Amino acid sequence: MNHCLRATYNFRMKASGHQINRITVKAMMVLSLVALLTVVSGYMQSPQPDEGAAAHIFQLSIVAFVPVMLVFFATADWTKPCRSMRSLSVPAAALSLAFAALYFLEHYYYLRH
Helix, strand or coil: HHHHHHHHHHHHHHHHHHHHCCCCCCCHHHHHHHHHHHHHHHHCCCCCCCCCCCHHHHHHHHHHHHHHHHHHHHHHCCCHHHHHHCCCCHHHHHHHHHHHHHHHHHHHHHCCC
C-alpha cells in the first residue's frame, strides 16, 4: 500500500509540474509579445521628453519575465531537453526582436525624426 501511495504522489507531482511548465511557457509568450508590441508602438509616436506608459509596460514585462523563466526552468522535463528548449523559441525570438527594435528606436530612429 505504501508503494502505491508513493507512486500516486509522484505521478501527481510530475503532472502538476508539467501543468506549471505549460502555464509558464504561455506566460513567457505573452510577456515577450507585450514587450515587443510596446516597443513597436514607440515607432508610431513622436519622441517624448519623458518615458511614457509604454516604456513602463515594457520594463514591467521584462521584470515579470525573469521569475516566470526561472519557474519554467525549475519545472522543465530535463529528460527531454530538446522539447523544453523548443518551447522557448517564440519567447526568445520575440524578446530578441524587442530589444533590437528598442536599440534601433533609441539610437537611430529618433535621431532621424
